[in-house]
Amino acid sequence: MSSSEGFPAVFYSEPGVLGLLANVISAFLVALQNFAQVNTNILANGTENILAGVHLILIGGVTQLVAGLMSFRKYDHLGGTAFITFSALWSSFGATRIILGANSPLNVTSNILDLKNTSVANDSSSVSLPPISESAVAGLVAYISVAFTLSFCSATTNYIMPFVFGAITLTLIFEAVGLFSQWALILSGIFELVIVVFGLYGAIALLLKGVTQRYILPGFGNALFNVLLLGTANKSSSKANDEEKKKNTKYAEPMALGNLCSVISPFIFAFYCFGYIKSFYVGAVWVSINSIAQLYASYYGYLRNDVYFATKYCVHSMYWLVKSWEEFILTVLINVNNLDSSRARMTGDWFFLVTALILWLMSLNRNKLEIIHNGFFVLLTISTIPQINTVSYYRFFGAVCSMYTTLSLYATFASLINSIAEKALIPIGTEMVSSKSFQNVLFALKQRITKANELPAFTNVQLPDALFYICNGLAALSAIQSANMDQAQAHLSIPWVLIPGTLIQLYVSRIQVRGGRRFGSVLPFCYAAIWATWTWLRFAGHLLNIDPSSDGGFTAGAIAFLIVNMFLVILALYVNVVLLIVTVIMEVIIICFLLFTLERLPLPLEGVMLALFSFVCIYGQTASFANHMFGKQLIPLGDSLFKVGASKKKDQVPLPCSIASSRKTSGLRTIAKILDSGHVCGIPTDTVYALAASCKHPKAIEGIYNIKERPAEKPICICISSLDQLSAVHPPFSPLLWEFMNHVYPGGMSCIVKKGEWLKKLGVGAAYDHVGTKDSIMIRVPDHTVTAHLVNMTGPLAITSANPSGEPDSIHHDMVISRLGHKIDAVLCDGDSNELVASTVINCTKIDEEGITILREGCVPTVRVMQIFEQVKNKLD
Numbered sequence: 001m002s003s004s005e006g007f008p009a010v011f012y013s014e015p016g017v018l019g020l021l022a023n024v025i026s027a028f029l030v031a032l033q034n035f036a037q038v039n040t041n042i043l044a045n046g047t048e049n050i051l052a053g054v055h056l057i058l059i060g061g062v063t064q065l066v067a068g069l070m071s072f073r074k075y076d077h078l079g080g081t082a083f084i085t086f087s088a089l090w091s092s093f094g095a096t097r098i099i100l101g102a103n104s105p106l107n108v109t110s111n112i113l114d115l116k117n118t119s120v121a122n123d124s125s126s127v128s129l130p131p132i133s134e135s136a137v138a139g140l141v142a143y144i145s146v147a148f149t150l151s152f153c154s155a156t157t158n159y160i161m162p163f164v165f166g167a168i169t170l171t172l173i174f175e176a177v178g179l180f181s182q183w184a185l186i187l188s189g190i191f192e193l194v195i196v197v198f199g200l201y202g203a204i205a206l207l208l209k210g211v212t213q214r215y216i217l218p219g220f221g222n223a224l225f226n227v228l229l230l231g232t233a234n235k236s237s238s239k240a241n242d243e244e245k246k247k248n249t250k251y252a253e254p255m256a257l258g259n260l261c262s263v264i265s266p267f268i269f270a271f272y273c274f275g276y277i278k279s280f281y282v283g284a285v286w287v288s289i290n291s292i293a294q295l296y297a298s299y300y301g302y303l304r305n306d307v308y309f310a311t312k313y314c315v316h317s318m319y320w321l322v323k324s325w326e327e328f329i330l331t332v333l334i335n336v337n338n339l340d341s342s343r344a345r346m347t348g349d350w351f352f353l354v355t356a357l358i359l360w361l362m363s364l365n366r367n368k369l370e371i372i373h374n375g376f377f378v379l380l381t382i383s384t385i386p387q388i389n390t391v392s393y394y395r396f397f398g399a400v401c402s403m404y405t406t407l408s409l410y411a412t413f414a415s416l417i418n419s420i421a422e423k424a425l426i427p428i429g430t431e432m433v434s435s436k437s438f439q440n441v442l443f444a445l446k447q448r449i450t451k452a453n454e455l456p457a458f459t460n461v462q463l464p465d466a467l468f469y470i471c472n473g474l475a476a477l478s479a480i481q482s483a484n485m486d487q488a489q490a491h492l493s494i495p496w497v498l499i500p501g502t503l504i505q506l507y508v509s510r511i512q513v514r515g516g517r518r519f520g521s522v523l524p525f526c527y528a529a530i531w532a533t534w535t536w537l538r539f540a541g542h543l544l545n546i547d548p549s550s551d552g553g554f555t556a557g558a559i560a561f562l563i564v565n566m567f568l569v570i571l572a573l574y575v576n577v578v579l580l581i582v583t584v585i586m587e588v589i590i591i592c593f594l595l596f597t598l599e600r601l602p603l604p605l606e607g608v609m610l611a612l613f614s615f616v617c618i619y620g621q622t623a624s625f626a627n628h629m630f631g632k633q634l635i636p637l638g639d640s641l642f643k644v645g646a647s648k649k650k651d652q653v654p655l656p657c658s659i660a661s662s663r664k665t666s667g668l669r670t671i672a673k674i675l676d677s678g679h680v681c682g683i684p685t686d687t688v689y690a691l692a693a694s695c696k697h698p699k700a701i702e703g704i705y706n707i708k709e710r711p712a713e714k715p716i717c718i719c720i721s722s723l724d725q726l727s728a729v730h731p732p733f734s735p736l737l738w739e740f741m742n743h744v745y746p747g748g749m750s751c752i753v754k755k756g757e758w759l760k761k762l763g764v765g766a767a768y769d770h771v772g773t774k775d776s777i778m779i780r781v782p783d784h785t786v787t788a789h790l791v792n793m794t795g796p797l798a799i800t801s802a803n804p805s806g807e808p809d810s811i812h813h814d815m816v817i818s819r820l821g822h823k824i825d826a827v828l829c830d831g832d833s834n835e836l837v838a839s840t841v842i843n844c845t846k847i848d849e850e851g852i853t854i855l856r857e858g859c860v861p862t863v864r865v866m867q868i869f870e871q872v873k874n875k876l877d
Contacts, residue, residue, distance in 0.1 A: 014206040014207065014209060014210035015066075015067045015068075015070035015071045015074060015076075015079065015083070016067070016071070016076075016079055016083075016202070016203075016206045017067075017203045017206045017207045017210065018063060018064070018066060018067035018070070019064050019067030019068065019071070019079065019082070019083040019086075020164065020199045020200075020202045020203040020206070021063075021199070021200075021203050022059055022060050022063040022064035022067060022083075022086075022087075022090075023060065023064065023086060023090075023164065023168070023195055023199050024195060024196050024199035024200055024203065025055075025059045025060070026055075026056055026059055026060030026090045027167075027168075027171065027192040027193075027195035027196055027199070028192065028193075028196050029052060029055055029056065029059075030052075030056075030093075030171075030175075030188075030189075030192055031188075031189040031192035031193055031196070033048075033052060034178070034185040034186070034188055034189040034192070035185075035186075035189050037182070037185060038182060038185055038186055038189075044101075045101075046101040046102060046103075047101065048101065049097045049098065049100050049101025050097070050098050050101035050102060051101075052094070052097050052101075053093075053094040053095060053096070053097030053098035053099075053100075053101060054094065054098065055094070056090050056091070056093055056094030056097065057090070057091050057094035057095065057098075059090075060086070060087065060089075060090025060091070060093070060094065061087050061088075061090050061091030061094060062087070062091075064083050064084075064086055064087040064090065065083070065084060065087040067079075067083045067087075068080050068081075068082075068083030068084035068085075068087055068296075069084070069296070071083055071252065072084075072251050072252045072254070072300050073251060073252075073836075074252070074861065075251065075252050075859070075861060076252055076861060077252045077253055077256060077416060077419040077420055078150070078153060078154055078157055078161070078416065078420060079252075080252045080257065080300075081150070081252075081256045081257045081260065081416060082150045082154070082161070082165065084257055084293050084296055085143075085146060085150065085257065085260055085293065086147075086168065087293070088261075088264075088289050088290050088292070088293040089143050089147075089168075089172075091289045092139055092285065092286045092289045092290070093136075095285045095286075095289065096132060096135075096136050096139075096282055096285070096286075099132070099281070099282060099285070100132050132179070132282060133179035133180060134276060134277055134278070135277050135279070135280075135281065135282035135283055136176075136179060136282060136286075137176045137179055137271075138267065138268045138271035138272070138276065138277060138283065138286075139264070139268055139282075139283075139286040140172050140175055140176040140179075141172075141176055141267070141271075142263060142264045142267035142268060142405075143172055143264065144169055144172045144173055144176070145263065145267075145409055146260055146263055146264065146409075146412070147165055147168045147169040147172060148166075148169045149260075149409065149412055149413050149416070150165045150416075151165035151166040151168075151169055152413075153413070153416045153417055153420065155223060155224040155225060156223050156224075156225065156226070156227035156230070156417070156420055156421070157223055157227075157420060157863055158219060158220045158221065158222065158223060158224075158863070159219060159222065159223065159224045160198060160201065160202040160205065160219040160220060161202065162224060163194070163198040164195055164198045164199050164202060167191045167192075167194040167195045167198065168195060170187075170191045171188050171191040171192050171195065174187045174188035174191065175188050201217070201219065202219060202220075204217065205217040205218075205219050205220055206220065209862070214853050214854060215866075220863065221862070221863060221866040222866070222870065223867070226871075227417060227420055227421045227425065230417055230421075230425045230426065251300050251303045251304050252300070252419070253304070253415070253419045254296075254297040254298070254299075254300040254301050254304070254309055254313065255297075255309060255411075255415040255419070256412055256415045256416035256419060257293065257294075257296065257297040257300075258294055258297035258298070258301070258309060258312070258313040258316070259373075259408050259411040259412040259415055260408075260412045261290050261291070261293050261294035261297065261313070261316070261317070262294070262316055262404070262405075262408035262411075263405055263408045263409050263412060264286070264287075264290040265287045265290050265291065265294075265320040265324075266320075266380070266401035266402075266404045266405045266408070267401070267405045268283050268286055268287055269283075269287070269320075269323070269324075269397070269398070269401045270398050270401040270402045270405060271283075272327065272394075272398075273394040273395065273397050273398025273401060274394075274395075274398045275394075278331070279331040279332060280324065280327035280328050280330075280331045280332070281328065281331070281332050283324065283327070283328075284324040284325055284327065284328035287320050287321070287323075287324035288321060288324060288325075290320070291317040291318075291320045291321045291324075292317070294313050294316055294317040294320075295313070295314065295317045295507060297309070297313040298310050298311075298312075298313035298314040298317065299507075299511065301313060302463055302464070302511050305463065307463045307466065307625060307628040307629050308362060308363070308366075308625075308629055310463060310464075310467070311359070311466050311467055311470070311625060312359055312374075314467055314470075314504065314507070315352075315355055315356075315359065315470060316377070317504075318470075318471075318474070318499060318500050318504050319352055319380075319381070321495070321499050321503075321504075322348070322495050322496055322499050322500070323384065325494075325495035325499065326492055326495050326496070329491050329492055329494065329495070330492070333491065334487075334488060334491055339488070342486055342488040342489045342492065343386035343489075343492070344386050344387055345482045345485065345489055346386060346478070346489065346492060346493065346496070347477050347478065347480055348474060348477055348478035348496040349381060349384050349385045349386065350385065350477065351473055351474045351477045351478070351614060351618075352381045352384075352474070353378070353381040353382060353385065354618055355381075355470055355474075355618075355621070356374070356377050356378040356380070356381045357378055358618075358621065358622050358625065359374050359377065360374040360375055360377075360378055362625055362626065362629060364431075364432050364433045364438060365431055365432070365433050365434060365435045365437075365438045366431055367428040367429045367430060367431055368428065368429025368430065368431075368432065369410075369411055369414065369427075369428040369429050370411075370428070371429075371432060372407065373407055373408070373411055376400070376403060376404045376407055377404070379400050379404075380397075380400050380401070380404055383396045383397040383399075383400045384397055413426060414426035414427070414428050415428075435630070438630075439630050439632065439634060442626060442630075442634040442635060443634055445635075446634055446635060446636060449636060450636055461623075461624045461627040461628045461633075461637070462512070462628070463511075463628055464508050464511050464512050464524075465620070465624035465628070466620075466621045466624040466625040466628070467504075467508045467621075468505070468508050468512075468523070468524050468620075468624075469582075469617040469618075469620035469621035469624060470500070470617070470621050471500045471501060471504050471505040471508060471524070471527075472500075472501065472505070472527055472531075472582070472613070472617050473613070473614045473615075473616075473617025473618055473620075473621065474496070474500040474501070474614075475496075475497045475500050475501030475502075475505075475531045476501075476589070476610045476611075476613040476614040476617065477610065477611065477614040478493060478496035478497050478500075479493070479496075479497050479501075479531075479534060479538070479610055480606075480607050480610045480611060481493075481538070481603065481606075481607070483603055487542060490538075490539045490540075490542065491539070491543070493535075493539045494535055494539045494540055497531055497534060497535045497539065498531065498532065498535045501527070501528065501530075501531025501532070501534070501535070502528045502529075502531050502532040502535070503528075505524045505525075505527060505528040505531070506524070506525070506528050508524045509521050509524040509525040509528065512524060522568070522571075523568060523571075523583075526561075526564055526565070526568065527586070529561075530561055530565075530586070530590065530593075533554065533557055533561075533593075534593060537554050537593075537596075537597070538596070552597075554593075554597045555594065555597040555598065558590060558593050558594035558597055559594065561590045561593075562587065562590050562591065562594065565583060565586055565587050565590055566587065568583050568586075569583040569584055569587060573640065573641045573642045574640050574641075574642050574643075575640055576637040576638045576639065576640055577637065577638020577639070577640075577641070578616065578619065578620045578623065578637045578638055579620070579637075580638075580641070581616050582613065582616055582617065582620065585609055585612055585613045585616065586613065588609050589606070589609050589610060589613060592605060592606040592609060620637070622635060623635035623636070623637050624637070655817060655821065656817065656821035656822040657817065657821040657822070657824055657825055657826055657827060658670070658674070658825060658826040658827075659813075659817070659826065659827050659828075659829050660826060660827075660828050660829065661828075661829055662684060662786045662828050662829060662830040667828065667829075668786070668789055668790055668793065668828070669793070670826070671683065671790060671826055671828045672790060672793040672794050674825050674826045675692060675693065675694045675700075675794050675797070676694055676696070676794060678693075678694070678696075678697035678699060678700045679693075679700060679824075679825035679826070680692070680693050680700055680703050680704055680707060680823075680824045680825060681693075681824060681825060681826045681827065681828060682802045682810070682813065682816035682817075682820065682824055682826070682827040682828065683786075683787060683790060683797075683799070683802075683827075683828045684784065684786055684787065684813070684828060684830035684833065685719075685780070685782040685784055685787050685799070685833075686746070686747065686748055686782040686783040686784040686787070686834050686835070687748045687782070687833065687834060687835040687837065687838050687839050687858065687859050688801055688802070688809040688810055688811055688833045688835060688836070688837065688838055689801070689802040689809070689810040689811070689812075689813065689815070689816050689833055690719075690799040690800060690801055690802050691704050691707065691708065691799065691800055691801070691802045691820070691824065692719070692797045692798070692799045693797065693798045693799075694794055694795065694797060694798075695718065695763060695764045695765065695766070695767040695771065695795060695796045695797065695798055696763075696765065696766065696767070696795065697766075697767075698766050698767050698769075698770045700798075701716060701767055701770040701771065701798045702770065704716060704798065704800060706823075707820060707823040707824060708800065708803070708804055708805045708820075709804060709805050710800065710805045711805065715771065715772045715773050715777075715778065716770070716771050716772070716798045716799070716800050717750055717771065717772070717777070717778035717779065717780050717798070717799060717800070718762075718764060718771050718772070718777060718778070718779060718780070718796050718797065718798055718799070719779075719780045719781075719782065719787070719791055719796065719797045719798075719799045720762070720779065720780070720781055720791060720796050721781070721787075721788040721789075721791040721792050722745075722746065722781060722788065723741060723742065723745045723746075723781060725762070726741075726762065726779070726781075729758045729761040729762045730758065731753070731756060731758040732756060732758070733753065734847065734848050735876060736847055736848055736872065736873070736876055737753065737844055737847050737848070739872045739875065739876060740844065740847065740852075740868070740869060740872045741844075743868050743871070743872055744842070744865070744868060745781040746781045746782060746783035746784075746788075747781070747782075747783045747860065748782075748783070748835060748839045748840060748858060748859040748860050749839055749840045749841075749842055749858075749860050749865065750778050750779065750780050750839045750840070750841050750842065751778070751779055751842050751844045752776050752777070752778045752779075752841065752842065752843045752844055752845060752855070753776065753777060753779065753844050753845060754775060754776055754777075754845050755768075755772060755773075755774075755775055755776055755777050759777060762796055763795040763796045764796055767798060770798070771798050775845075776845055778841065780799065780839065784834070786828070786830060790828070801838050802815075802816045802820060803815075803819065803820075804819060804820070807819075809833075809836070809837060809838055810833070811832060811833040811835075811836055812831065812832050812833065813827050813828070813829040813830060813831065835858075835859040836859075837858050837859050838856075838858045838859070839858045839859060839860070840854065840856065840857055840858040840859065840860040840861075840862070840865060841854070841855040841856040841858070842854060842855070842865060843855050851869065852865070852866075852869055854866075
């Protein structure tokens with residue numbers, strides 16, 4: 001059992017150990033500092049704070065981030081969300097300590113932690129550092145509400161995490177108070193020790209469970225209360241969620257993490273907008289770290305092939321990053337008297353508004369909570385448009401941030417509870433428009449433009465394409481300069497061009513690389529370099545002391561960009577018309593940049609080209625978003641002008657075995673016939689691909705051992721199509737076992753039961769001694785239509801994962817063909833598997849006496865299996 005990357009699945013077994021230990025060490029470090037300060041009345045000096053901050057970032061931040069990423073791969077909604085959230089918390093806390101340490105006296109004696117007079121000297125002038133107490137308290141209060149939510153939700157899965165997360169909540173409360181009153185540091189230290197005690201116990205319990213694959217110490221496997229007590233599932237929502245689960249169980253759902261990050265950033269901005277924070281120095285750091293966490297929500301949306309959430313959370317992360325560094329520049333780097341006139345010439349906010357409206361439009365086929373949430377984001381973008389002066393800029397923005405924070409907190413709670421329960425227990429509302437109706441509307445618009453007769457069956461659009469257009473469109477519109485641009489506008493334009501055009505676009509390039517698109521990753525990478533150079537010369541030149549008369553290096557660079565982009569134009573000829581237009585306009589924009597370095601730039605031409613480029617990107621993002629979301633070319637992007645020549649059949653390498661398509665009845669019949677003839681085939685299941693042999697042919701089952709080089713002591717399980725097939729032969733199972741199997745089948749779980757003569761009635765017959773052990777047999781009932789139909793044709797099959805023994809599981813039919821095709825007779829091709837790992841194996845041979853034991857944790861987490869078992873036991877008691 002292993003992942004697609006070659007790591008054994010046990011590597012992801014218990015990432016909670018790493019996450020809990022990261023919290024334990026971080027809390028212990030802060031507790032030591034708090035107790036030392038209270039006892040000595042001496043504040044930690046600069047070096048101590050810097051070292052503490054570095055340790056908090058490395059241990060509480062980076063190490064816990066690894067635990068969160070592993071938890072997402074383990075399909076652990078709570079663990080993934082909580083560990084990445086607290087990773088951002090400890091990183092922010094550590095960064096604040098570093099800022100404090102870098103700008104504080106070596107030794108200060110004080111009864112109260114007074115940090116309000118700290119200042120930092122600049123080479124040219126003295127720039128006032130923000131009061132750390134006022135700046136940090138906004139972030140701490142924001143995380144208090146988040147930590148409480150996570151603590152409550154964790155009570156539905158176990159009874160160790162609620163104490164750890166609850167202690168973190170109380171710690172944050174007293175840390176916030178401790179910024180002003182020293183007595184609170186004592187209570188904060190006490191609760192940090194509670195984190196240490198419960199965190200250590202939880203880490204040991206999970207470590208033992210990971211090693212033994214069973215619960216040795218109590219605390220996990222049972223919840224403080226059943227999540228189903230929180231509400232009754234809405235039938236329509238539950239049905240939609242169930243359909244989603246079958247498609248996306250490789251990684252945990254990122255919605256809770258994305259919504260949670262949308263609590264922190266607007267909360268900090270609300271404090272700032274209402275005048276509580278005078279400078280956004282520390283605030284920019286907290287928002288930036290939180291925005292990085294939100295990028296991870298976008299990344300896991302991408303891994304789940306969900307263009308909607310991948311795009312939404314990336315746009316939100318970009319928005320808060322741009323806004324935070326804009327305010328940082330205003331409050332720390334420059335002093336502007338006439339800010340309104342400088343801001344009024346900036347146009348980037350309008351692109352955010354258009355993008356927000358597109359997100360809202362694309363959410364019409366989702367639940368009402370999602371629509372309302374996107375509606376408030378539209379209101380956020382409106383509140384920051386500098387050209388709208390109906391009310392005070394900061395009051396309007398602060399009020400909307402407050403409402404958006406509250407709504408995001410509810411969305412976090414709802415998405416996390418519903419993900420844990422795998423049902424819509426917390427009300428989120430039904431969809432406003434069905435996906436089918438939405439598609440029909442878009443297709444009707446397409447018909448008016450292209451006169452298309454049939455609904456397209458597929459699209460060539462890739463998931464990151466929408467983000468590519470968003471990044472470049474925002475950077476281009478923000479780069480437009482007026483003839484009378486002042487220094488303040490140039491400084492404010494830096495984050496507007498650099499963050500989306502370079503930093504976020506490098507993220508887009510990264511996910512394009514992971515997607516295997518060679519050209520797709522080159523394009524955003526090259527454009528990221530162009531926008532970085534543009535920002536360097538056009539907006540940051542004064543800060544970097546670049547003399548306009550000595551920018552010959554930029555002239556050479558512009559010529560190099562022109563040559564590179566010419567090749568990109570040629571490559572775009574093979575993609576679509578919209579991308580071709582984008583690359584051609586970019587060529588003209590680079591020419592404008594070249595003319596600027598030669599001091600021959602006609603500024604109106606550049607402005608027109610940048611605006612035109614941005615408008616094309618708006619169309620490109622809308623079309624790419626809609627087409628990928630529905631998997632059809634509903635909004636035309638234009639066909640490629642040149643087609644890549646198809647490979648000639650004579651040049652094709654012959655396949656090592658026969659193949660058949662799972663989408664054709666003839667394909668199923670072909671595989672069934674080969675199996676009935678006593679041969680071995682590769683078949684899809686609801687988890688990973690498997691090798692199958694008919695139970696009518698024991699020799700074929702023996703052949704599986706040779707094909708896989710599988711040790712003889714490892715038994716092979718049997719696969720049946722449904723539980724009805726099993727009940728028809730009346731095996732002597734207890735009521736508890738029957739009820740448990742009714743709850744876990746069909747699905748990604750395998751139950752080991754006692755062998756008996758009933759197996760021969762089932763159709764195992766001659767293979768009785770070739771499957772299972774002497775006393776037990778493992779039964780699989782896959783939740784997979786293709787597999788079920790195949791087993792109905794052939795009778796019970798002996799199956800095992802389709803990989804050489806000890807190597808990663810096969811998650812695509814190509815992997816089966818390439819690794820085992822020369823040893824087997826045929827492969828039933830079904831594309832990507834539903835999971836990255838095999839089924840969870842449950843020993844039920846002593847279910848009535850000792851309960852169940854988990855022999856191997858697979859695609860279904862152990863916690864979920866134990867919850868099902870407890871529900872079944874309580875039902876029968």
